[in-house]
Amino acid sequence: MQRALLHELQLQVGYPSVTILANTTPGDWFDQSQRITIHRLIDEADRRLRDDVDHDTREHVVGTLRRHFAEEEAAVGTEAIAICASPMYSVAVRLGRRVVERVVIDDTFATRDLVADLHRTATFRVVTVSEHVVRMLYGNERRLAESVDDQWPLIREEDQSVASWTRAVVHALRAEQRRHAVPTVVAGVERSVRRAIGTAELDAIGVVAGNHDRSGWSDLHRAAWPLVAGWIDQQQMKAIERLDSARSQRRFAAGVDEVWTMAMEGRIELVVVEDTYAVAARVLDGHLEPTDRADAPDVVDDVVDEIIEAVLRHGGGAVIVGDGVLSDHERIAAVARY
CATH class of the missing domain: 3.30.1330.30 (Ribosomal protein L30/S12)
Structure with a gap:
């Protein structure tokens, strides 16, 4: 769950805003029982809307829910899924934590589980930096996966100067941070890490030292997750401390x-x-x-x-x-x- 998407969802206001929340199996496709559950939840939304909105609105919203589910069936699962649909907006969101399976119909989308996903399960980021390649990985408590697109991994050209390479790394890291403001762990040798955190102004919550150009993602996850879990605990402790201070x-x-x-x-x-x-x-x-x-x-x-x-x-x-x-x-x- 990304903060930017959560913010976008929270800006959507209008009735009916329907949210379907269901559990899925991490690393696997929907099994038969999960398909039945999600179809049942969509049918429940259809039934509840039947006497609440006009026929065209109901058909549009329910049809959008079914379309998103059909599209998501082909994707590898996480812990849960949220499917959101209104007359003006729709999205399917994969979540890294279990949910109470339900249908919510309101003026806004149900985002409590999405907030919990952001703050507790935490999608987090691991950036591996070296003199020749920078890789971007996102993960949760269970696993890490590399982001591979037109931006990542960032690979240094053979004749690229140190100054040019540094500028390219800084620009790419800053852009990624603006798009997805999530907890970040940096992995790499000291000089490369210092450059990434200092020059790119990455707000890193921890560092995994060493050269990780050839590290497996499971090894990186084992090293990075305790740092993220500690950060989450700190955020919760700080929140309780703020409550105590507010009382006085x-x-x-x-x-x-x-x-x-x-x-x-x-x-x-x-x-x-x-x-x-x-x-x-x-x-x-x-x-x-x-x-x-x-x-x-x-x-x-x-x-x-x-x-x-x-x-x-x-x-x-x-x-x-x-x-x-x-x-x-x-x-x-x-x-x-x-």
Whole structure:
């Protein structure tokens, strides 16, 4: 999951925005049970839209969901998939972590699992640098895969000067960082690493020392993942520390109703939420009334997702933490701007 795509998804507003979330098998194609599950979820979306929108809108959205699924069937799987479709926008997103399989229909796409994927599972990047080649790899907790396209790998020409090669590397790394702002581990000998981090201004979270021109991706993954896991833990610890500091400054909010109200007003600087926390609710007189009827027309399927979307839309941050971490704060807490 890339931050730029997440941001693009969060900009889409309009009813019906349908999100299908389903688990898949990493490194393999869809098996029969997964196909049945996704078809069932799409059929559920079709049924729920039948009495909710006009025929043409329903046909367009459901048809788009089926088309994206058909296209994704030929691709190697990750841990899960999100298929998003509205009358104006659609995309299929591969996720690196398991999800609660469900259909969400709202004014915006359900992005809580995508946020969790970005912050916890983390797509991360490994850049291998040397005097002759720079390779770009993306991965998650399970594996790394090399990015091979018209840009990568970057290979030095035989007669290319050091200065020209350095400029080419710097330009390519900066462009990649702008496109995909994800945690980055740099692998290489000290001089090459120093040049990549310093000249290209890569915000690296760690370094794997040594020449890795011939290293296997599984070996690189074993070396890089502990650095990424440590970084994720640090982000979660920093979030908890910010919550503690906010309490003493009277900038602290907890509980889904209070946090939701402040999020809708654009007053949250940081929201921290437990991994599996979800709440379906009606909005009555500016407050939330939780309900078990998530599929009712006047119910917001998941107000936690709505909170995260609102916070990010207003320039705030979101951090997902493990279940039980916020048990004293009703599973969700926030740092207020004022």
